[in-house]
Amino acid sequence: MSQRKQAATNDRRPKVVPIRMDATFFFERAVQSLDRYHYDKALKYFRKAVEFEPENPVNHCNMAGILSEMGRYEESNDVLRGVIEQIDPKMTECHYYLANNYANMEQYLDAEESLVLYLENDLDGLYLDEAEDMLELLHFELQRPTKITTIKSRENYYAHDKARELLEAGHFAEAVKILEEIIERQPDFLAARNNLGLAYYYMGLFEKSISTINEVLEAEPGNLHALCNLAIFYQHSNQEEQLRILLDRLNKTLPIHPEHVFKMATTLGIVGEHREAYRHFRRLLRTGELSGEPSLHHFAAVAAANLSQYDVAEKHWKHAEKLDPNSPVPQFYLRKLEQVRRGEERAPTHYHYHLPFEEQFRQWEKDPGVVTEALKRDPLIRSSFFWALRHGDRNTKVKVIQALGLVADDEVIDSLKSFLIDEGEDDELKRVAVLVLRSIGVQDTLHVTFNGKLITLESRRRSEKLPLWDNVWQMILDQAIEGMQGRYDIVQQHDMMTLWVDYLSRVYPNVPKLTKSMGWAAALEYWTAKMHRKTVTYTDLVSRYGVSQASISRYANLIDEACGIREKLDLTTPSFP
Structure with a gap:
């Protein structure tokens, strides 16, 4: 047999593939x-x-x-x-x-x-x-x-509905807690993540809101709610280039569902794209589905006014007034429109169905009860106050802190506590926030960032809840803080504030006339020094506060009579003459 035949014969051997029996x-x-x-x-x-x-x-x-x-x-x-x-x-x-x-x-x-x-x-x-x-x-x-x-399997959906109700009611911190828990359990729940970004925004937490919305867009790049929310966030954080790119994309989008049309229209209006916003508002009004909503006519009126279509704007605000006769919003803007026509005012850009923030403050100064009720009832007004707490000027923030103290619910308390640990906020404003928290009966330990350091403030006295914080009370407190500056640490200053709130709470409503504010401030420093075993002389107090020793003695005795400081400190020296 040849070698070639022998090789062929050898190649004919069967090739067995083993079966894996598993x-x-x-x-x-x-x-x-x-x-x-x-x-x-x-x-x-x-x-x-x-x-x-x-x-x-x-x-x-x-x-x-x-x-x-x-x-x-x-x-x-x-x-x-x-x-x-x-x-x-x-x-x-x-x-x-x-x-x-x-x-x-x-x-x-x-x-x-x-x-x-x-x-x-x-x-x-x-x-x-x-x-x-x-x-x-x-x-x-x-x-x-x-x-x-x-x-x-539906718990997250039920929880999400609850969170949405809380958002609509203005209870943003509670909503955040629920939404964060939902996302931890179900990371792909994009609606919950979207609303979480919105809740952060309402609380003034810009960086967290933008980061959260970007997470939604990473998972679903075409999510219209996320794109619209992001546009508003960019505008309020002055990210103009990012906003311009995003608006180019939104202006090329034609939403169909009424909910999406409404979201698109209000977003474009808020960021100043009034012409496109009005086009979408007209689409909604023509369909008739939302034509009975006074807020929709208000939005359309704002857009029209910014396009100098004043007659059209007047028609919409009058229709809103007819639909909602008890609301002050249409009447306010109809009056404003007359000023716009005369060139005395610029067209309003307030795409929310409530009074502008400045007008709310003016009403608050006239009648605190009006804004108190609005803060409790209207989530948009609450959100505007929380917004101003984070992004207003110093004077506005002082007023907001005081106004929020009138509401004094858990949402307000959480917001003020969060304000206290924000390193970017002014230390003097934090003192006002501490005072308001103590005045509304918050007795637990407070954590405050002063001069870049985290300080713990223990509550040493229990105070009854006070009514509206009086400007004179605040002035005395400010004078005492100024007089103690550099001589007392923040814990000692906190004890002085707590003492002042405690005194006012005990004597209210029979608070004596506080005509000599510097004398009261000096008396507060006197007792603060005694509580912390610090040496202070009358000569020093008279020199720094510019009041007589007799005035300081009198006010210190009044504070002691109400609060019993001498007895608590076991002081055996005689009282002031």
């Missing part, structure tokens, strides 16, 4: 059998898969599924209970499989029990639609509704 092999064979409706073979292969991987719950569930298809419900349930009790209790879908089997066996009470376990414990909700159909069946068969505490 769980995957038998799973694939089972699936093939299922495709041919060979249930007996499929069951045999799934049993083999279980033998190779007994700790894999999926193999057991597959086997239970085949048994159920074959009508062997009891055997299927035995397997499913074994998965839950011995292999993986987190396989909550097994409860749904059990419920399905029990329903097929007409054991409806057992089916109900298993279905409730599924709904209340399953996070993913894979069989939620089927479960709701089964609930209807059980309602019919048992002649009563099934009691369910919660549907686990």
